[in-house]
Amino acid sequence: MTGVGYDPTGLVGRDREFGELATFLDRAATDGATVLLTGEPGVGKTALLDATAELAVAKGTRVVRGSGVEYETDISFAGLHQLVASLPHELGRLPRSMREAIEVALGLGDGPAPRPITVLNAALSLFEEAAKEQPLLLVVDDLHVVDRASRSAVGFVARRLGGRRIGLLGARRAESGEPFRPTGLTEVEVGPLNDADALRLLSRRFPHLPRRVLSTVARDAQGNPLALLEFAGSTSVSGDRNGHGPGWASGPGRDVRALFGARVEQLPQRTRDLLLLAALEGSGDIGVLETAGGPGGLGGLAPAERDHLVMVTDNGRAVCFRHPLVRSAVVDGSTGEQRRSAHRRLADALADRPERRGDHLARATTAPDEAVAAAIETAARISLRRGDADGAVARLRRAAELSPDRADRRRRLSQAAYAAAWVAGYPEVSHEIMREVQGDPAAQPLSAAAAAGYLVLVTDGDADAAHALLMKAIEQAPSGLPHGELEAALFTLTIVSEFSGRQEHWQPLVDVLAALPEASPTAAATLGRIHHDLRSVTDDMLRRLDEEISRLRGQTDADVVVRTALAASYFDRLPGCREAVSRVVRDGGAVGTSMPALVFLALDDLYAGRWQASADAAAELIALCGETGYHLFAQGGHYVAAMAAAQRGDLDTCREHCENLRDWSGPRRLRRLENHAHQALARAALGTADFETAYRHATAICAPGALPFFNHEAVLSAPDLVEAAVHSGRHTEARRHADAMRDAGLGRLSSRLALCVATITAMTSAPESMAERFEEALGLPGIEQWPFEVGRAHLAYGERLRRRGLSRDSRAQLTAARSRFEELGARSWAARAAAELRATGMTRTARGRAGEALTPQELEVARLAATGLSNPQIASRLFLSPRTVSSHLYRVFPKLGITSRGGLRDALEALPPEPPAGP
Known part of the structure; x- marks a missing residue:
């Protein structure tokens, strides 16, 4: 072969493909490269892999091979296992953490489940270690039947080979239903041989056969090299020299697989x-x-x-x-009994590897057998802990099939349905399993009701149907239920009641909870009590929750992580959960739990002032929910995006997300989502000093002085309600709500709530104690992690000082507020602070066309009037009387050389730029 210097025996008609592969080897040996061969079965992909591997060895490259196995597609990392098994010495040289990650993931060692990204990085490091002394070629055949986890590893490695002396050569069938197309792999299509090359191949391998026979074989094989060789080989063995005989002319001998079977x-x-x-x-x-x-x-x-x-x-x-x-x-x-016998022997040989043992037992057993079913269920639990949700669901379904007892069968099917819905994020699979459970005439287990209720809530948003189904199942459930079944049902019922927010839904849950003992902070009963009333949480429960959060670093169960983060979110402890929650989202296969986990990441970013990151997480969540059909969680994305936009001052974006919330939740009567929209709209209105609108939205969540049960937004929006009430002259309502928050003792739950309670207390306090209360609020420990709330406290403090005539003192607070808001990108809130600063005389006065200077307050009144606001509205924003506003405008018009409001905008734009503000 020209330019290659190597002629692999048996390759005919493959000059183009082999030339490309030879070039690929040269690139891979110096700078890393990838190639993926595609083509129909028997077209010669494996022969090209073999020839390339031989050429690689001749060029001084080390070759490691693996292959997909259609009987192992549901065993995670089965394909990667083949590659790693060929590198035992290099594995031993890896850092301990990487070595252990690979060994645990591949079932070669014990220990806590590693993060998938850790396994992938460890695999890449292993191949780098192997390539230190000589270039390395990884060859993986039949990628279309490689298990999903190993396929991810192959793709991960393929995209990171630049600058490394590693080549990745793969092959897959073009007819595969699920093509493998990792980014960065150069595809080379391997097509059938043309007629001339087909005859040349046959003549070389079967020179004793007549030309007429070879032509007939070439025609029937249609250029498929494997078919050519096997058809002709069968003819030479069992047919006559004229091509007549049963070996290839008719029957199963025409199938290449059948010819291999004959051998x-x-x-x-x-x-x-x-x-x-x-x-x-x-x-x-x-x-x-x-x-x-x-x-x-x-x-x-x-x-x-x-x-x-x-x-x-x-x-x-x-x-x-x-x-x-x-x-x-x-x-x-083989016969069915031969296969079952082989699986039994393999299961015995894999006694120390529960997952693989369970898989072989599942295939070896035909009749119900509780011992086998229990072993498979154990394998499923291990799969869940490793984040292999797909494998867990498949194993639970097989365990159910092999369960002699009908109740065990229903329980395992129900667990599979719940895992498919909650962990894997596969509503269609969960529905399919639920149909099997519902087809059983016996009473349904609680876990079945939990799966069905969860699905109808997160996909359709039907809280009424979900609540009725769950309550009926709980009321009819026998005593002595397995703990897991009751947990799943109670947790789902709590979520239903939370989003509904209606008394007819949460009161029955509260009645059920009253009969249950105290439980751990992340137990369903505790979460239900937290949702019902934050005031019921004790200091001891908070301490125990902090302990649970501290243990998340080693936690691999996505369900535990999400439940812990859910409890933590109510007490501003999400930062401590962030690493574990990120692991669920980025590194696990648990799509179902990834959606609530994304909500928690977005909320953590929102509260910390990372608003772009918050909006990005919300957008990712909305997209993921669109793919899975879990529409309820998408509303969480709209809420976070609306709040981020409200605080930035992006009113159009805020309104768009709030419209999505209202359109989806309104017909379904999901009060919590309606409250989400009101909270975001109130926050947006406050940023623009539209206090009447803010008050209307804030009081739609709860009445002044009320903190309703199952209404967390009543707590979160309390500063909005109080601020809107104060600025709109509703001082009695403002004090009533501030008193309710303070009397409820909510400030002890977190530093953010402590700051909010202290700030609204200061806002509604008597003039003589106002400054002291604000100083106390801003002196609270731990508040710097809540930058927006700190900025609001400075703004409220500065406003009260200015209205008392203490302009010099107010400037320090208003400057701090403006700086904080500018750092956050809170444009409307920064503008509010700047307006207050100008009203203190902090800026130079501007001169109008008539040459007379406008006072700071005249300038501010003029700017507001230019936007179209009425005198009462301007008065409300600036804490002035409408008569005072009218007087200011009376003096402004002649100074600007105009006679009406219609000329304000142009006159103000004609003013010279203001110099930088100074103290």
Whole structure:
């Protein structure tokens, strides 16, 4: 081959493809490269992989190989296991944390479940270690049947090979229903041979056959190299030299897989038994095969090796099939009992690997067997802890099938349905499983009601149907229920009542909770009590919650992380949960729990003043919910986005998200979501000093002085209500609400709530104690982590000082407020602070066309009037009387050389720029 310097035996008609692969090897050996071969079965992809691997070795490159196995697609990291098994020495040289991550993920060691991103980085480091002494080529055949976790690892590595002496060469069938297209892999399509090349290949391999026979074979094989060789080979063995005979002219001999099957059938029974073990085991692990193969070891594989059906890797650790169709032929040629017997032997050989053992037991067992069902259920629980939600659901369903007791069957199916809905985020799968449960005439378990109620709530937003279903199941549930079933039902009922916010929903839940004992901070009963009334939370419960949060760093159960973060969100403890919640979102396969986890990340960013990050998380959440159909969680994204926009002063964006909230929640009577919209609109109105609008929205959430049950927004929006009431002259209502917040003792729950309660107390206090109260508020410990609330406190303090005529003192507070808001990007709030500063005389006065100077207050009145506000509205914003506003305007018009409000805008724009403000 021109320019290659190497001619692989047996490759005909592949000059273009092999030339590209030779170039790929040169790139990979210096700077890293990837190639993905695609084509139909038997077209020659594996032959090209083999030839490229041989050329790589000739060029001084180390080759490590793996292959997808269709019988192991539901075993996480089964494909990666093959590559890692070939690098034991390099694995031992990795840092301990990386080595342990790979060993735990692959089932080679014990320990806490590693983060998937840690496993992927460790795998990349392992391959880098292997490439230190010589370039490395990773070859992975049949990528279309590689398990999802290993496919992610292959894609992760492929996208990071730049600058590394590592090549990644893969192959997949073009007809695969789920194509593998990781970013960065250059695809090379392998097509059929043309007629001339097909005849040349046949003539080289079968020179004894007549030309007429070879032409007939070439026509029937349609350029597929594997079919060419197997058809012709079958003819040479069992047909006559004229091409007549049963070997290829008719029947199953025309199927290449059947021809491989014929070769397998000629092997000794002992060899076929060992081949079946190797095909079903998947990874080719010599140690497992030796244990499962029984006395005599693997010597029985020799006939298959001589017939070029299998080979043992160079390091002697694995058995590989020469072509994927050989593996298929071995399995197809076995009986059902032979396959079940092989699975049983493999299960015995994998006694120390519960997940893989459970998978083989699942395939080995046909009749109900509680011991087997329990083993598979154990494997499912391990899968959940590792974040393999798909595997957990599949294993729970199989455990249900093998459960002799109907109640156990229903319980396991219900757990699968709940995991599919809550953890995996697959509503269709959960619905399908629920249909199986509902088809059982016996009473339904609580976990079934939890799954059904959860689905109808998060997809349709039907709180009425979900509540009725759950309450009926709880009322009819027998005593002595498994703890997990009651937990799932109570947790779901709490979520239903929370979003409904209606007494007819939360009162029955409260009645159920009254009969339950004190529980952990993240238990369903405790979450229900928190949702019902924050005032019921004791200091001891807060201490225990802090302890739970401190343990999240090593927590791998996504459900536990989300429940802990849910409790923490009510007490401003989300920063302590952030690392664990981020792990759920970014690194796990738990799509269902990723959605509430994204809500918590967005809220944490919102409260901390990271508003762009908050909006980005909200947008990601809305998109994810659109993909999964979990529309309820999308409303959480709209709420956070609306609040971020409100505080930035982006009124159009705020209104758009609030309209989404109202349109979706209104017909469903989901009061909490309606309150979300009111809270965001009130906050937006306050930023523009539209206090009447703010008061209308704030009091739509709750009446002044009221803190209703199951209405967390009544607490969150309390500063909005009080501020709007104060600025609109409703001082009695403002004091009543501030008193209610203070008397409820909510300030003890978090530093943010303490600051809010102290600020509204100061805003409504008597003039003689006002300054002292504000100083106390701004001196509270831990408040710097809540920058927006601190800015509001400075603004309120400065406003009260200015209205008392203490302009010099007010400037310090208003300057602090303006600086804080400018840092946050809170444009409307910064403008409010700036307006107050100008009203103190902090800026130079401007001269109008008539040459007379405008006073600071005249300038501010003129600017507000230019926006179209009436005199009463201007008076409300500036804490003046309408008569005073009228007097200011009376003096402003001649100074600006105009005679009416219509000329204000142009006159003000014509004023010279204001110099920088100074003290």
